[in-house]
Amino acid sequence: MEARKLISEKLNDSQLRQNLDFAMSLLQTNRKKLIKERYGDWEGLREEGRKVKQNALSRLPELLQRFEEKATQNGIRIHWASDANEANKIIYDLAKQHNVTKILKGKSMASEEIHFNAYLKERGIKAIETDLGEIIIQLIDEPPVHIVVPAVHKNRYEIGEIFEKHLHVKRFSDPQDLNAVARTHLRKEFKEFKMGLSGVNFAIANEGAIWLLENEGNGRMSTTVPDIHVAICGIEKIVETFDDAVILDTLLIPSATGQGITCYNNIITSPRKDGDLDGPREVHVILLDHHRSDILSHKHYSKALSCIRCGTCMNHCPVYEKVGGHAYGATYPGPIGEVISPQIFGIDKYGYILNLCSLCGRCSEVCPVKIPLAEMIRDLRSEKVGQGSGEEILGISRVKPKVSEKIGFKIFAFLASTPWAWKLMLWKVRLLGPLGKPFASIFPMLKQWTSCRAYPQIDANFQSQKLEGVIYE
Numbered sequence: 001m002e003a004r005k006l007i008s009e010k011l012n013d014s015q016l017r018q019n020l021d022f023a024m025s026l027l028q029t030n031r032k033k034l035i036k037e038r039y040g041d042w043e044g045l046r047e048e049g050r051k052v053k054q055n056a057l058s059r060l061p062e063l064l065q066r067f068e069e070k071a072t073q074n075g076i077r078i079h080w081a082s083d084a085n086e087a088n089k090i091i092y093d094l095a096k097q098h099n100v101t102k103i104l105k106g107k108s109m110a111s112e113e114i115h116f117n118a119y120l121k122e123r124g125i126k127a128i129e130t131d132l133g134e135i136i137i138q139l140i141d142e143p144p145v146h147i148v149v150p151a152v153h154k155n156r157y158e159i160g161e162i163f164e165k166h167l168h169v170k171r172f173s174d175p176q177d178l179n180a181v182a183r184t185h186l187r188k189e190f191k192e193f194k195m196g197l198s199g200v201n202f203a204i205a206n207e208g209a210i211w212l213l214e215n216e217g218n219g220r221m222s223t224t225v226p227d228i229h230v231a232i233c234g235i236e237k238i239v240e241t242f243d244d245a246v247i248l249d250t251l252l253i254p255s256a257t258g259q260g261i262t263c264y265n266n267i268i269t270s271p272r273k274d275g276d277l278d279g280p281r282e283v284h285v286i287l288l289d290h291h292r293s294d295i296l297s298h299k300h301y302s303k304a305l306s307c308i309r310c311g312t313c314m315n316h317c318p319v320y321e322k323v324g325g326h327a328y329g330a331t332y333p334g335p336i337g338e339v340i341s342p343q344i345f346g347i348d349k350y351g352y353i354l355n356l357c358s359l360c361g362r363c364s365e366v367c368p369v370k371i372p373l374a375e376m377i378r379d380l381r382s383e384k385v386g387q388g389s390g391e392e393i394l395g396i397s398r399v400k401p402k403v404s405e406k407i408g409f410k411i412f413a414f415l416a417s418t419p420w421a422w423k424l425m426l427w428k429v430r431l432l433g434p435l436g437k438p439f440a441s442i443f444p445m446l447k448q449w450t451s452c453r454a455y456p457q458i459d460a461n462f463q464s465q466k467l468e469g470v471i472y473e
């Protein structure tokens, strides 16, 4: 669907807005309360987190190599995938080798990024989601609306209806009953599976281990019950030490859900060993690049790879809160999505989502690893119209500004930097503005502008206001 139409559809969905409003304010409040009560020096911790990620990213090739060596020594098989197709093919080939027709899935945004479910479906293999939110959206065939809470746009009554329709059970609305329905549905599935798939929160180079965080136990089931466990790991998930991962974990969980710790912490160091009672007989880790190396090569935008996927930038974004994740049409929505989706999937295709930002800067203020999101969104906009750094980056084919735009901005720059001209312009707008109002619907540019904005009112005292000069660094 055309972007403008999609956004306006979401804006007009009052139920969606109500659900998002409730969920986002709950997530914000829980985070704020926990940080205030439990964390003496949250800002200091954020700075530590930033340094941990910057250190890892600045030595990424070395740490990836160390991770591969250690993990291989531990008996984990490492695969390298340069793009989505390679990653999907590796998993598909593994499934074929083991005659697997269904794969049990824990939550993984990397698998969403490579459109794993669709790839397998086309080849006759079914991926069964096990995370509660993912089950809900899989039943209604929708992509995740949020990177942490995939079905946050649905309330419990709507979830009850979905379960009634697709799982043929009584309609419930109590969260405990809804959980019980999902549990019964999944227990049947868990018995039959040979292969489980998961994401990775942190890959620890010194240990050759992966760390998965979750709240429902489905991740542990997906990684221990089947004979084969495959984990998809974006290369930016590498950290050097276990202590580094602990710092990031301490930042991630309060930011994501307002909890101090997740219910389950799965640290996987090897396949099942002789004498172990459970665990997979094979563990495979796919190290996924998919344009991450391109992002890393740019000194400014590489900071986006510090993201630990907590989702708090979405929870605090005034635009996301109004339209939800589907309006972005990309795997990664919200402020971090605006920075990485155009870089991963192409700015030609996803450049429009850079407009879903008011540049208020809340995202940068709350990001636990201090990614300057608002600044990067602004700079990417600038890249998109060919006024950015000028370096060859991100495969961007720049949109040349129109001549009318160039002239418009030149006139604006003159007015904004010349006090007498600015005052004269305000005087004219104040005088002639009311006459322009009825004609706004005739001129295409004014029509678009005024369709969802009030016609500007000029303060009667503008003549007496002092115009201060503002100097930017």
Ligand code: SF4
Residues within 6 Å of the ligand: 255, 306, 307, 308, 309, 310, 311, 312, 313, 314, 336, 366, 367, 368, 369, 370, 371, 373
């Ligand atoms: S950019 Fe920051 S706030 Fe947003 S998801 Fe990533 S770590 Fe969280």
